[in-house]
Amino acid sequence: MEEADTRALRADATRNRNQLLKAASRAFVSAGAEPSMRAIAREAGVGIATLYRHFPTRESLVDAVYRDQVVRLTDGARDLLAQLPPPAALRRWMDMFGDWIATKNGMLDTLLAMIESGEIAHAQTQTELLAAIDEILDAGRATGELRVDVTAEDVAASLIGIFTVAQPPEHAARASRLLNILMDGLRPTP
Incomplete structure (x- = not known):
């Protein structure tokens, strides 16, 4: 059971990272100035802690x-x-x-x-x-x-x-x- 949980967590972490990259790309295109990290996290549908866990x-x-x-x-x-x-x-x-x-x-x-x-x-x-x-x-x-x-x-x-x-x-x-x-x-x- 523990191995399945680890795989699911890794898949979830990978999905979050990919969501963050896509959201950041969209935010960078639409922004006149550099968007806040909080705005990027919100755009990705994740919390700010998740963003900083992937991108400190x-x-x-x-x-x-x-x-x-x-x-x-x-x-x-x-x-x-x-x-x-x-x-x-x-x-x-x-x-x-x-x-x-x-x-x-x-x-x-x-x-x-x-x-x-x-x-x-x-x-x-x-x-x-x-x-x-x-x-x-x-x-x-x-x-x-x-x-x-x-x-x-x-x-x-x-x-x-x-x-x-x-x-x-x-x-x-x-x-x-x-x-x-x-x-x-x-x-x-x-």
């Missing part, structure tokens, strides 16, 4: 959300390629990238301080994201559906530019239009 500091929560989203982006590239042709996978990945950028809005001060202090390795994240873009570009080049002269750095710079001038969710329609224009430019000319 704001920095540990920001780090977990940031890393979770980087994994979603890198794994997402492979998952999308398994389901969609390369151009469609890239376009869908661009939307995921926009969501990632939007999440940073409500955690920007903490995130910048963590990058500055070396707690988050920005260069490592950049390398991982560029590799994800390259994976999709390589697949598109192999099928002839994406231009061979475009680099992952070109795509990343374009995405940063687009999401700087058209940050979702307020400007989602504009961002979508600009991403579609970018995709048109990524297709080879006949």
Whole structure:
């Protein structure tokens, strides 16, 4: 009986942690300023003690959300390629990238301080994201559906530019239009 209780507790703890990550992501997107830890716990439907048990500091929560989203982006590239042709996978990945950028809005001060202090390795994240873009570009080049002269750095710079001038969710329609224009430019000319 004790082993079953331990497994249930672990499953419950995992569920709470996942709820907290999702709630924090939503709170960071919708917040103009960094939301309180109490607001994030409330959004997740858990008590503040549960939040602090999983994430003892704001920095540990920001780090977990940031890393979770980087994994979603890198794994997402492979998952999308398994389901969609390369151009469609890239376009869908661009939307995921926009969501990632939007999440940073409500955690920007903490995130910048963590990058500055070396707690988050920005260069490592950049390398991982560029590799994800390259994976999709390589697949598109192999099928002839994406231009061979475009680099992952070109795509990343374009995405940063687009999401700087058209940050979702307020400007989602504009961002979508600009991403579609970018995709048109990524297709080879006949």
